[in-house]
Amino acid sequence: MIVLNRLQLSISRQWFDSYSHTFAGEGMIFVPLLQVKYEHSFRVEKLAYRIAGELEWSEPDIRCSQAIGLLHDVGRFPQYTEFGTFYDPSSVDHGDLGQEVLIKDFPWEYFDEPLPLKILSSVKYHNKRIIPEGMDEEILPYLKLVRDADKLDVFEVVREHVSTDRVKDLLPGISLEEKVSEGLVREIEQRGSASYSNVSTLLDFLMVQTTWILDLNYHPSFRILEANGTLEWLREQLSSDAASGAVFEMVQERIHGNTFS
Numbered sequence: 001m002i003v004l005n006r007l008q009l010s011i012s013r014q015w016f017d018s019y020s021h022t023f024a025g026e027g028m029i030f031v032p033l034l035q036v037k038y039e040h041s042f043r044v045e046k047l048a049y050r051i052a053g054e055l056e057w058s059e060p061d062i063r064c065s066q067a068i069g070l071l072h073d074v075g076r077f078p079q080y081t082e083f084g085t086f087y088d089p090s091s092v093d094h095g096d097l098g099q100e101v102l103i104k105d106f107p108w109e110y111f112d113e114p115l116p117l118k119i120l121s122s123v124k125y126h127n128k129r130i131i132p133e134g135m136d137e138e139i140l141p142y143l144k145l146v147r148d149a150d151k152l153d154v155f156e157v158v159r160e161h162v163s164t165d166r167v168k169d170l171l172p173g174i175s176l177e178e179k180v181s182e183g184l185v186r187e188i189e190q191r192g193s194a195s196y197s198n199v200s201t202l203l204d205f206l207m208v209q210t211t212w213i214l215d216l217n218y219h220p221s222f223r224i225l226e227a228n229g230t231l232e233w234l235r236e237q238l239s240s241d242a243a244s245g246a247v248f249e250m251v252q253e254r255i256h257g258n259t260f261s
């Protein structure tokens with residue numbers, strides 16, 4: 001049984017706040033993209049709280065999921081500072097780096113086993129394309145939860161940047177040409193997911209995001225997605241692409257199975 005008490009959650013918050021700010025500039029101000037990640041981290045903590053609460057987890061378990069939500073992207077700060085990008089393939093795997101950072105710098109003296117293992121594994125694997133086979137059953141619920149919370153917030157971050165014409169700030173390399181790259185839909189239909197190596201336009205990116213819905217784990221996550229109107233928004237953005245219909249059908253089926261079963 002994993003327990004995380006209130007003091008440990010508050011220590012996690014304090015540590016995250018001070019560690020992330022070691023990457024801030026003058027006046028403790030972050031560059032815009034790190035500010036986005038900083039705010040994302042706290043929102044993922046809140047989403048973890050909401051999902052775990054709706055799942056009726058115990059209070060210590062909810063707090064554990066909050067701490068993981070808050071810490072999941074800690075690797076983003078050194079990644080961006082060293083490489084100037086959030087693109088893992090051309091820099092470093094930010095889940096792996098997050099785990100390294102935590103091993104080295106987190107105040108573990110306040111946390112007894114098995115908490116460190118749960119936190120470290122969830123951070124390391126939050127961004128992997130699929131959850132590796134044989135993952136410890138005790139870690140799985142937390143890992144699945146942070147993966148859901150993370151995706152739910154990134155949907156909103158991207159949507160907000162698109163709606164305010166700032167998507168180039170968020171995804172600097174992306175082309176705004178209104179087309180979906182050849183091969184992407186085929187890859188999705190065959191594998192149910194797509195790799196970022198096939199992404200060059202914003203519509204490609206939104207198509208990949210649409211497939212994230214296939215990977216959501218918990219019913220409350222699907223409910224939040226519905227409440228946010230995420231799928232409708234994605235469908236509207238991709239409406240010019242005839243081939244996207246097949247992807248939306250797959251996704252719709254998955255949503256249906258999770259909101260009405």
Ligand SMILES: [Fe+2]
Nearest residue numbers: 072073094127
């Ligand atoms: Fe991440």
